[in-house]
Amino acid sequence: xxxxxxxxxxxxxxxxxxxxxxxxxxxxxxxxxxxxxxxxxxxxxxxxxxxxxxxxxxxxxxxxxxxxxxxxxxxxxxxxxxxxxxxxxxxxxxxxxxxxxxxxxxxxxxxxxxxxxxxxxxxxxxxxxxxxxxxxxxxxxxxxxxxxxxxxxxxxxxxxxxxxxxxxxxxxxxxxxxxxxxxxxxxxxxxxxxxxxxxxxxxxxxxxxxxxxxxxxxxxxxxxxxxxxxxxxxxxxxxxxxxxxxxxxxxxxxxxxxxxxxxxxxxxxxxxxxxxxxxxxxxxxxxxxxxxxxxxxxxxxxxxxxxxxxxxxxxxxxxxxxxxxxxxxxxxxxxxxxxxxxxxxxxxxxxxxxxxxxxxxxxxxxxxxxxxxxxxxxxxxxxxxxxxxxxxxxxxxxxxxxxx
Amino acid sequence: xxxxxxxxxxxxxxxxxxxxxxxxxxxxxxxxxxxxxxxxxxxxxxxxxxxxxxxxxxxxxxxxxxxxxxxxxxxxxxxxxxxxxxxxxxxxxxxxxxxxxxxxxxxxxxxxxxxxxxxxxxxxxxxxxxxxxxxxxxxxxxxxxxxxxxxxxxxxxxxxxxxxxxxxxxxxxxxxxxxxxxxxxxxxxxxxxxxxxxxxxxxxxxxxxxxxxxxxxxxxxxxxxxxxxxxxxxxxxxxxxxxxxxxxxxxxxxxxxxxxxxxxxxxxxxxxxxxxxxxxxxxxxxxx
Numbered sequence: 001x002x003x004x005x006x007x008x009x010x011x012x013x014x015x016x017x018x019x020x021x022x023x024x025x026x027x028x029x030x031x032x033x034x035x036x037x038x039x040x041x042x043x044x045x046x047x048x049x050x051x052x053x054x055x056x057x058x059x060x061x062x063x064x065x066x067x068x069x070x071x072x073x074x075x076x077x078x079x080x081x082x083x084x085x086x087x088x089x090x091x092x093x094x095x096x097x098x099x100x101x102x103x104x105x106x107x108x109x110x111x112x113x114x115x116x117x118x119x120x121x122x123x124x125x126x127x128x129x130x131x132x133x134x135x136x137x138x139x140x141x142x143x144x145x146x147x148x149x150x151x152x153x154x155x156x157x158x159x160x161x162x163x164x165x166x167x168x169x170x171x172x173x174x175x176x177x178x179x180x181x182x183x184x185x186x187x188x189x190x191x192x193x194x195x196x197x198x199x200x201x202x203x204x205x206x207x208x209x210x211x212x213x214x215x216x217x218x219x220x221x222x223x224x225x226x227x228x229x230x231x232x233x234x235x236x237x238x239x240x241x242x243x244x245x246x247x248x249x250x251x252x253x254x255x256x257x258x259x260x261x262x263x264x265x266x267x268x269x270x271x272x273x274x275x276x277x278x279x280x281x282x283x284x285x286x287x288x289x290x291x292x293x294x295x296x297x298x299x300x301x302x303x304x305x306x307x308x309x310x311x312x313x314x315x316x317x318x319x320x321x322x323x324x325x326x327x328x329x330x331x332x333x334x335x336x337x338x339x340x341x342x343x344x345x346x347x348x349x350x351x352x353x354x355x356x357x358x359x360x361x362x363x364x365x366x367x368x369x370x371x372x373x374x375x376x377x378x379x380x381x382x383x384x385x386x387x388x389x390x391x392x393x394x395x396x397x398x399x400x401x402x403x404x
Numbered sequence: 405x406x407x408x409x410x411x412x413x414x415x416x417x418x419x420x421x422x423x424x425x426x427x428x429x430x431x432x433x434x435x436x437x438x439x440x441x442x443x444x445x446x447x448x449x450x451x452x453x454x455x456x457x458x459x460x461x462x463x464x465x466x467x468x469x470x471x472x473x474x475x476x477x478x479x480x481x482x483x484x485x486x487x488x489x490x491x492x493x494x495x496x497x498x499x500x501x502x503x504x505x506x507x508x509x510x511x512x513x514x515x516x517x518x519x520x521x522x523x524x525x526x527x528x529x530x531x532x533x534x535x536x537x538x539x540x541x542x543x544x545x546x547x548x549x550x551x552x553x554x555x556x557x558x559x560x561x562x563x564x565x566x567x568x569x570x571x572x573x574x575x576x577x578x579x580x581x582x583x584x585x586x587x588x589x590x591x592x593x594x595x596x597x598x599x600x601x602x603x604x605x606x607x608x609x610x611x612x613x614x615x616x617x618x619x620x621x622x623x624x625x626x627x628x629x630x631x632x633x634x635x636x637x638x639x640x641x642x643x644x645x646x647x648x649x650x651x652x653x654x655x656x657x658x659x660x661x662x663x664x665x666x667x668x669x670x671x672x673x674x675x676x677x678x679x680x681x682x683x684x685x686x687x688x689x690x691x692x
Binding site: 038039040077080083084090091094235239240243244246247250251253254257258260261262263264265266270271273274283354402403 | 452480485551554555558559560561567570573574577578579581582614654656657660661662664665666668669672673675676679680682683686687690691692
């Protein structure tokens with residue numbers, strides 16, 4: 001699928017380099033001439049947006065590390081030192097802290113787009129699996145990053161989440177001690193989380209490269225789900241999609257920066273502005289918003305081990321989704337029944353997010369179970385409906401669909 | 405062409421709605437169960453263009469110094485911060501005079517005899533805490549710890565009274581949960597209704613986040629602190645001023661933040677506009 005590069009080195013240096021490392025012609029083929037379906041809508045811009053967010057997080061993170069101290073007695077105040085004394089430290093820290101949430105918003109949109117337009121289907125299974133892997137790495141990175149400021153929610157969130165592993169029989173407790181580096185969340189835990197929080201983003205970057213490589217082998221999907229058939233169906237990536245993506249990135253950054261400049265604490269829990277205290281447990285321990293749907297699933301199951309398995313299962317199911325969905329039709333646009341269930345699934349995710357922040361009692365738990373059933377039910381449904389549904393007629397080609 | 409544009413607009417709107425929906429799922433502050441009702445107040449520093457009122461911060465500092473600081477430390481704030489722009493903006497001479505007059509001392513050392521010693525505070529020193537450690541603070545306060553005030557305005561918040569209120573807060577750029585809470589708490593002392601009496605040493609206050617009985621007695625009364633600028637010397641005014649001051653202590657860069665924010669967003673809006681026009685021009689002849 002990779003576009004045949006029309007690049008011809010012009011000057012002597014470029015010619016010299018071309019014979020030794022044809023990196024310019026490779027980039028030209030992959031990022032300039034790359035044939036991209038002409039009918040991509042704005043949901044396709046979230047990949048570029050996520051990429052910009054990842055770069056923002058890495059750059060601001062590197063600067064933060066220059067001023068942060070990973071020690072239980074100093075971490076909280078070193079973050080405040082960044083906020084108060086470091087030149088523009090407040091800006092860097094607010095960008096990083098809010099950036100995490102906005103990165104997740106972009107990635108959730110990217111995933112939903114993939115689910116709706118069947119981006120996980122043959123021949124893009126590996127592309128999809130790499131994406132789920134990025135998502136998992138992001139969750140680990142975000143979780144460990146939230147621990148670093150060493151506020152009350154940092155400490156108690158870390159305690160609750162690491163304790164989940166104790167649900168596993170026999171190996172559970174040793175694994176938890178191993179994760180902690182001791183018998184409770186303490187300085188060794190903070191230090192290893194810091195080391196891993198610095199490492200994982202670069203692993204994410206590596207998997208992103210594979211993700212894009214896989215994308216450039218199979219080519220983009222598109223809203224019709226009909227594969228590219230001729231050159232007529234495509235446009236070169238540059239300038240058509242570089243400019244369009246940049247426009248979307250600019251709009252997204254306006255949205256992002258409104259939080260950074262006007263509501264920097266919007267996504268944060270007030271308790272995290274209190275230094276960690278192992279002797280005082282907060283009234284409600286709540287994870288960051290982007291974990292709430294999974295947290296709701298965890299608490300919906302009455303058994304601890306069952307809850308942990310259900311929570312991990314909610315992510316694991318994404319890995320096998322390409323083989324669960326039995327329909328050959330990629331786009332939900334042509335699957336009237338499946339489409340309804342897709343939106344039900346979205347509603348369930350949002351509802352679980354809401355319930356994850358509510359106390360685990362009474363009706364909240366009942367609703368959590370109902371929406372959890374819809375969440376998992378969606379995947380069962382995809383398996384069954386694919387065998388029996390009658391899709392709407394597909395266009396013959398992308399060009400035909402845009403001309404009609 | 406028209407329908408195409410329409411469908412593109414629709415797609416874009418759908419994308420935006422979903423993004424907002426994702427935020428809706430967001431927000432830890434919606435952790436329900438809070439029954440305290442907090443009356444929202446007007447603050448000079450709220451909204452996109454709000455900035456601190458220098459005179460108010462100076463009054464608030466006076467209230468903190470003369471009343472609150474008897475029990476509550478402010479360990480992350482330095483004397484030099486009182487001089488910096490975007491804060492109370494006392495002059496350097498004023499702060500030096502204040503240190504001398506109030507007799508602020510900072511523990512230093514060891515000296516060449518190996519002994520720690522106290523010396524008059526300097527501009528670069530943190531505000532001294534009233535107690536050497538939390539244990540001493542508890543011992544002096546009937547077992548209750550008077551929290552440090554450096555971050556208090558960001559460490560307390562009461563969620564709105566209806567589900568999803570955080571969405572409205574987000575759309576209105578509301579970020580003053582902290583000072584609203586502090587104001588409500590200070591002015592919230594009253595006689596306990598029948599059946600809700602507090603144990604000895606506790607005081608009834610239905611604005612208190614963790615129950616209706618608080619260890620701190622009503623901290624201030626009318627005319628307790630003398631204002632030199634003619635402002636009203638009422639509990640209400642004291643509460644307002646000290647809440648604003650505490651918000652500054654927690655968010656000392658707010659003025660600068662909003663100013664840079666406005667310019668940045670202005671720049672980005674123009675950039676996005678130009679990129680939009682470029683996109684339109686580029687795609688104008690192309691069916692997609």
